[in-house]
Amino acid sequence: IRERDEAPDEKFQNTNIIEITKLAKREKLFGKTYNDLFIAIRKEHTELVRLLEIYMDGYVFKLPIKGIKHIHNSYDAVLSFNYTCTYTQHYKADIECCYIHGKADLDKPETNMVLGFDDHYKVNDDLLADLIPYEKFFQRLVHKTDNKYLEWINTMKSEKDNIVEIYGHSLAPADGDILQSFFELPNTHVHIFYLDETDRYNKLKNITSILGADKTIELVGGLTPKITFDLI
Numbered sequence: 001i002r003e004r005d006e007a008p009d010e011k012f013q014n015t016n017i018i019e020i021t022k023l024a025k026r027e028k029l030f031g032k033t034y035n036d037l038f039i040a041i042r043k044e045h046t047e048l049v050r051l052l053e054i055y056m057d058g059y060v061f062k063l064p065i066k067g068i069k070h071i072h073n074s075y076d077a078v079l080s081f082n083y084t085c086t087y088t089q090h091y092k093a094d095i096e097c098c099y100i101h102g103k104a105d106l107d108k109p110e111t112n113m114v115l116g117f118d119d120h121y122k123v124n125d126d127l128l129a130d131l132i133p134y135e136k137f138f139q140r141l142v143h144k145t146d147n148k149y150l151e152w153i154n155t156m157k158s159e160k161d162n163i164v165e166i167y168g169h170s171l172a173p174a175d176g177d178i179l180q181s182f183f184e185l186p187n188t189h190v191h192i193f194y195l196d197e198t199d200r201y202n203k204l205k206n207i208t209s210i211l212g213a214d215k216t217i218e219l220v221g222g223l224t225p226k227i228t229f230d231l232i
Contacts, residue, residue: 027056033115042133045115046111047114047210049111049115050111052083052104052111053083053104053105053106053111054106054117056083056104057083057084057104057105057106058106060084061084061086061089065085065090067090067091068167070165070193070230071087071091071232073085073092073094074093075095076095076096077095077096077097077098077149078096078097078098079097079149079152079178080097080099080100080101081100081169081175082101083099083101083102083103083104083113085097085099085103091195096148097147098146098148098152099145099146100114100140100145100178101113101114101115101136101140101145102145103146104145107137112145114136114139114140114145116134116135116138116139117134117174118135118173118174118175119133134215136174149178153185156185156187157186158186162185162187162188163188163189163191164182164185164188164189164190164191165190166190166191166192166193170203170206171203171207171210172206173206173209173210176209176210180211183207183210184211184215184219185225189226190226190227190228191228191229191230192227192228192229192230193229193231193232194230195231196231200216200229203229207220207227
């Protein structure tokens, strides 16, 4: 169905997207329009993110953690893809941090946390515009999440020797636009810490998905590689 004001009814009930069908039934959307459906989906997404925020700030942040010997508290700055300030609290670090995906906070009235996927997922053209709000880049724009890392990148471009260390990130393409900006910085060496060979394999695969084969070979496998892997 292509018209925005057409009701989903028969064709939509025959869909294989079972969970969406359940949502449509629960919200009594059959007989209404696709606009009504996507409003309901957005509401569900917002509520899911709020539940995640409660879980992260109310439970995960309070869990005891074991320090990692490679991590210290004297970095120039930290770009966090996590929702909690576990690093600054645990390592007693008075360091400028950029929470690119928002920060979990039980006390704020509305969440600004980012929870979505990347644009590598191919979808039907009719649904593309409606799925854009669930891509990470779009949510960062909507929620106006912290982007001070862009200032760091501008400064690093003129520096002669930059070191970037990456811990605990899968390097999945969903954050590829941000990671790529660091991978390709001039005069910069990137250390990627990994747990085991499976982890290293997956990270290398994700880097290739972000940079492409030629650039990955140049930065990882060249005579003077700019990206190296370090076992934790």
